[in-house]
Structure formats: C-alpha cells, structure tokens
Amino acid sequence: MLDAKNIDVALGGKPVLHNARLHAKAGRLTVIVGPNGSGKTTLLRAVTGDLPHSGSVHLNGQDTRRIPAWALAEIRAVLPQASQLAFPFTVHEVVRLGLVGATALRPDAAQLPTCALERVGLAGYGGRYFQELSGGEQARAQLARVLLQVWQPVVDGVPRWLFLDEPVAALDIGHQLQVMTLAREFARAGGGVVAVMHDLNLTAMFADDITLMLDGQVLAQGGVGDVLTDANLSRAYGCALRVCALPRANEAFILPQAAEIA
C-alpha cells in the first residue's frame, strides 16, 4: 500500500502541487495521467523523495522519510525519465548496478543481469557501451536495472514497488506493449507499480487504477471506468475527447476523431 497525502510542492517559489494525494495498492498497476505541466512527474518525484515536499508518504505502512536509503532500496526501485551516464560503462555494467541488498547475495546473482536484459528484449546487448544505444534502448536498459533491483515482486509477504516515470515515452509501439506487459506482470505477481504515462490508450489498456491530474491537483482517482470519462478528459486536456469502447472486451479507447463525429 502506498499512501501519499497532502503533498504540496513549490518549485522556485511557485506552487506546483497543492494538496495532492496518491493511493496505490500492491498487486495493481496505478497510472498517473494528465496534461503537460499538470504535475504528474512532480507528484511522482515528491512521492519518491526526489523533491522537497510537505505532507506524508507511507509505503507498506511506513513513513518513507524514516526508512534509511539502503532499506528503501530493498523495497522500492525508481525509473527516472531520462538519465545521463558519466563514464563508458557497458550495458551489462549499468544493469548490474541494480544488484543491491539481498538480491546481490543470491547464488544466481551473477546471471541475473543477463536475465533482466532478456526480459526487456535486450538479450545480447550486454557487451555494448550504454552511450552507443538509441534512446529507446537506453530506456529499456535502465528498466532492466530497475527490475533487477526488485527482482522478486514479493519478499517474505512484503510487496516491492516499481515507480516508473514515463517508461514508454521513447519506445516504439511493440516495445511499449512489451514494457507495459512487464509492469502488469510485476503487479499480478503481487508487487506494486506506479507509472506516469502520457498515452491514454495504453493507460486504458493496462491500468488498474488511474489518478488524473490537472493544475497541480488530483482531478479524479479510481478505476479506469470512473476516471476515463468524456467529462473528465475533456476538462483535463482542454479539448473535446470521447471515450469509446471496443465492442467485445468493453475496453476503453480514446480518439479525438470520435468527439468530432458525435
């Protein structure tokens, strides 16, 4: 259980988040969506402790400010939006940085980086220099490192967490589906996933719960059907949007074209 309450963040004296909240349950994929500048990434960075903020963040019932960094790293991994790597590390060496705490002590630890690379579709990329990869490949290599850090979604009955900041922004559609499937598998296995997303259709397809942000506040929070409504989306994005449903699975999708037709 992730429970963040009364989160206020000011950047450069200007309030960016006001009284924001975020609830996420282990075993579910929670997605934060909203227009540019609505505070999605700011909320995630506040919750992961990267930004000074007021309010409280509890993870698995513990105040995250009271958990030492090494213990927090055992139950939570964070994928940043983009990161610049200093020094010429190989892909294998970057992924290996995710081997921390108890995972590093497993007997099969030496093979885990290779397994993690296989999971994100980068099998055979271990020997290449990280800087020589394309943006999308770098994003997936970072995801492999983060996955490695919380390799087992549940340890001793305690769920572990993945925080992903726009995990599919740099990816083609095939790899978008692959990465979102990975995130869902992690949640199905008992872990918690919180992801900031831009793509409403991927969100509709994979999310279990959605938090919709607008102007630094939470506009709506709940299940896909409760949050992704014509009224909510049109208001949040400032344009006419229509939520449609696939006939068979009743799965939502959003097309701007549909709003014009209706």
Add this chain to the structure above:
Amino acid sequence: MVALPFNSRRPRRPPAMAAAGDRALRARATITALVVFVLAASILSLGVGAAGVSLPDVLWQLASGEALGLRDRVVLFDIRLPRLLTGLLVGASLAVSGAVMQGLFRNPLADPGIVGVGAGAGLGAVLAIVLGAMLPPAVLAVAGMHLVPLAAFLGGWASTLVLYRVSTRRGRTSVATMLLAGIALGALAGALTGILVYIADDQQLRDLTFWGLGSLAGASWAKLAAAAPIMVLALIAAPVLARALNGLALGEAAASHMGISVQRMKNLAILTVAGATGAAVAVSGGIGFIGIVVPHLLRLAMGPDHRYLLPAAALLGAGLLLLADMIARLVIAPAELPIGIVTAVLGGPVFLWILLRRRGIVDM
C-alpha cells in the same frame, strides 16, 4: 514478445564464462599485472641512485652474512627506502584522489588540481616557507620540519571546506557550483601565493621554486611519519566509496534510489580527496598529471567500475611515480630533476593523446 512470468525464472545453467560486457575478469587480471609492476618498480627504485649502491651487491652481502658497509646502509635505509615509500604513497594518493574526484563530479576531467584543493595546499606550503621564519622560536621548535607539510595539508583541507560550504545548499552539493567555486578559489590562492613570492627572500624563492615543481628528493622518515597516516587513511576510505561512485555515474537521484546515502558518501569523498591531495602535496609539492592520466588509462583498459578502478589507480599511480622518480634521478645524474617536470613531460602528451583519441569523453 512473450511475457515471462516473474519468480519462475532461474538461469538454465551457469554460463561457462563471464557474461558479455562484464569486465570484472579483465579488471582482476589488470590489477594482478599492476601488483607485479609495482613490485618490479620498487626493486628497481631501491637499486637506482647517484650513490652507485647496487642492489644485487647489497643482497649478496646480506645473503652471505657479511655486514653491510655504513655507507650502503645509510644510502639504502635512510635515503632510498623512505624515498621509495614516499613515492608509493604519494603516487597512490594522487591517482586515487583524482579517480574519486572524477567520480564525484561525474566528469573524467575533474581533478583536485582543478577544483582548487591543490592550489589551497600550495598556498599553505608557501605561507609556511615565507612567513614561517617570523613565527616565535618556541613554535618553530615544536613544528620544526613538519611546518611546511602541515601547512600544505591544512591549506588543502581549508579550501575543500570553503568549497563545500559555498556549493552546498540544504544538504545538496551542486557540482557545477563546486567547479566554478574551485576556479575562483584556485585564482585566489594563486594571487595570494604571488604576493608571498614578492615578499620572499632569495633563499626562500629557491625553496619555493623547488617545492612548486615537485620532488621526492626531500623524502625522509620524519616527513613520511608526518604525512603517511593521512594518506593511508584516505587510501583505506576510498574502497568504501566505490559503490557510491558507481551509482553517482547515473546521477544523484538514481544513486539514492539504489540505496546509497548520497550526502554522507559525498562528504566522505571530499574528505578523502582533501586528505590524500593535501598530504601528497605536503611531502612532494606539485606533481601533476598522475591524478588525471592514471584513471583515464585504466578506464580504457578495464572500464570505469570503481570497485576495480580505485585499487588499480592506487597501484598504477604508485608504480608510475616510482618510474618518474627514477627518470628524475638518472637523467642529469648526479644532480636530479624535479619529478613534477618528468610527470608533466610524460603525462602532458599522454593526456592530449587520450583527448584526441576519444573526443567524446569531454562531453560526458
């Protein structure tokens, strides 16, 4: 694109060799080779010098039970041995503080010489040389020959503290501010040093010039005893930093999410650099390029993983400094060159060659 279930994956069989991109084996081989290199350089260094005491003769005498001549004993144990140990420690300290600073700044061109730590240590030493004579005799009697090393160390430490205070806000150190503050500090220390040079008399000018160029010629057991503990402490602290420096390569946020206490590690890194650089400058003056060339060469040879880079840098730095010292002693024997000239003549072109070969590293 088949999604694999979690938890169920165990590697099918342990791979017979290291995974692609895992350079740990190469790093271990490099370190082993470096140990041999340092041992060889040490033995050579004991046998080389103006006095013409040859090591095989001495070893033969020892083995055959003959007593060593007084002259041989003095040359070997009171001149060459402390010089050897000083060279080993100074070389290791300079290379390790360079590697730590580069990891801390996430920039392969950062060096204690660049962020003003070396300049601060230099100012301390010059202050001691020029103004030391004005101290009350009682203080001089106590401080004695420790005065210059001590002042150099304090100067390096003080400049690191100022640097740190200027560039740290609410427990976060800004690397950009620290680099810029280092430039300002270096300029300030240089200007103050310049003023002191004007005040200095002829004998002091001579001392200053020699000290500034860097030399191991003044090595003695007493100087070693004053500076060695600081250098040894810094060298012991360095491996503790390895994992943190690896994490910092991905940025401070990523490092903290990997479970690294970033601020504490940065504090330790800064203390390590100040200690190693200050003490090294104190005993040997300004010896350039070791701190920047050694980590570069090693990153080319075995990759940037600090778990291996730091011990390897200590070894290569120590061995290279011994070699440079031998060259300094032999080129114009029986006189000797300041070692700083040798390291600059050898290190400068190597550094330029590295930059030419891999222009990309400047942008990283």
